[in-house]
Amino acid sequence: MRAATILALLLFVPLAAAAAERTPFTIGYLEIADDARYAEVRSYAGLKLKTRHRPYAGAEAALRESRVIGRALGLDLKLLRTVAATPATLAAAVRDRRDETGARFFVVDADAAALLALADVLRDDGVLLFNISEPADRLRRADCRAGLMHVIPSRAMLSDAMAQYLAAQNWHRVLVLRGPLPDDTALADAFARSATKFGLRIVAAKPFVLSNDPRERGRNNVRLLTADPAHDVVFLADSDGEFGRYVPYQTHQPRPVVGTEGLIASAWHWAWERHGAPQLNQRFEKLAGREMVDADWAAWAAVRLIVEALTRTGSTEFEALSAYLKGDALTFDAYKGNPASFRPWNNQLRQPLLLHTHNAVAERAPLDGFLHRTDILDTLGVDRPESDCRL
């Protein structure tokens, strides 16, 4: 408890204040009704490959676990969920909630385009937005915004975590299989950048197509795709998953598959069992009736970050809280070990990441041996010297 925070800690709070006398403090939560990312996608024959749930339960879990902190602070903490019909009505929703309740901090579950538009419209509205579900690198680079904080890791961070793992395993020669979707390109591009950063060699980056056409066999047959050149590991960039699920065990050589199948880099996983994670996972499962995934964790973390700022500043003023969140005194317990804090150069939450299979966490990044001159967490993602974000 260093000098900067000692004031807040000297607070000794009598418990006489009943809930009724507590000052209300509202945190906003926004989502979009027709968000395409949550549309149910059925694969052939009615199989459901991916079911994405709205991460609101994560925010709810965080609020629940903050009730006693509220008691100690004399605050009545509230979470206000607003479902906007379209991205275009998000900004109006923020202004309404702010005017009704005084809320200045908003957890936003939206994609890159919606987040960017929202941050631009609200630039001078004195609110702070928390991105909990969009990994796009451009939001941390050229399209960064001062009023937009990123709790969810960027693609660059996730692919750096994977590249560290491959380098640590001495799997230096990588064959990349890349799908046709924009997200596949983004994944492959991020990985290419990470490969250069950590000294991996991409021996080939081959596009694949989902098809049975024999004339396309060079692009749809996994054995042919993986026959050459010689490689140690296959990196799969397949955001859809329909092709990718048939890649493991079907390669020409016995080679592990990583990326979007096999070993995957994530912000969170239900099998993570260190740093208090089992307790958080159990609390979340009890509340939501399902396992916690990345966006749930980010929604949880966003609310807990705001509560942490309330605790450490002893203030409810927007400026004081924002300054604390963006400052270097923040040591946020992300339940992943190293204390997390926001990078001042692009508002990204620096945090450890998990490399996991379907049922186990193989490693936590940054891996041992990857060093950094100030904070090893900054070995993941865009570091200050190469940042092109101008806040």
Next chain:
Amino acid sequence: MYGTRFRRAVSAAARVGAARFLGGQAVLFCAFALATAPARAEPTGRIYVTNEKSSTITVLDGRSDTAVDEFATCARPRGIHFNLDRTRFFVGCADDNVIAVYEVATAKLVQRIRKMEEPETFDLSPDGRYLVVSNEEDATATKVNVETGRIEGEAELGEEPEGVLFTRDGRTVYVASEAANLVHVINFEDMEVRADVFVGTRPRRFALTPDEKELWVSAELAGEVDIIDTASNKLIGDILFLPPGFRREQVTPVDLLITRDGTTAYVALGRANHVAVVDVARRAILEYILVGKRPWGLALTRDESRLYVANGLSDDISIIDTKSRRVLKSVPVGMVPYGILIDD
């Protein structure tokens, strides 16, 4: 590696079964009995270690410091404590929602206190009649009557309550809440929370100085021990740990002990793989002792000549000679050792 461990645990369990059947165990352990203290059971010289991942208890012979037994217990055993006359010990099992009570002399299960919500750690009231248990999942601390197993009081706390410590007069009990960064000061009689004190990130365990004027609290993610003045419930100091060659985020203190004379504190530094030795009066770090991987649990022998350290991620116990501050030996135990109980 896991395979080997499980096989070892199984064969150990089989051996115990045979020994118990032959009645050989009691004879075996009588041989280790040391001098008797008044109003206390004859010490067996055994050391019990809870292994939270293998759900077993390892038994070490304190004279030779070798593992002599490992037996299955309830699921995810963590906190371990004697009763007042040291004839029994309690083990909190979070995954079974139970506190198991064992007889010290025979290591036989004699009672199960059920319907505990995820018990993690606990402390015995000075009169020996109650346990105050931190219920990790429930965000409460419960007052449990040891004899009847009934819950007679409950306090609503921050998330993930962890360390529990009674004052000597039994009037006050301190409970740390890991996720809320709070130390709760609880009036034991009616389990009313008297004060919530904010401390460093992720508070874990406590130690009181012998005069009970200072409460020391480890703050795991802050990498420090915070010191609370017990009269005013205010933070009056802190000690930041940083063994040479480590970065701040690698230092995650958990368990801590203060010697009976109040001069020295030992702090297990978790990810930094060291135990810190602290001069209590000066709040100065005297030395860092290298131990196994991620040390958490600590226990001192009665004469305070040996410090036992549970290394959660190397599945072993380091045994430190407190005079020379050197590790004498490390002994493999079960998976993820947590708590240590020394019957000497």
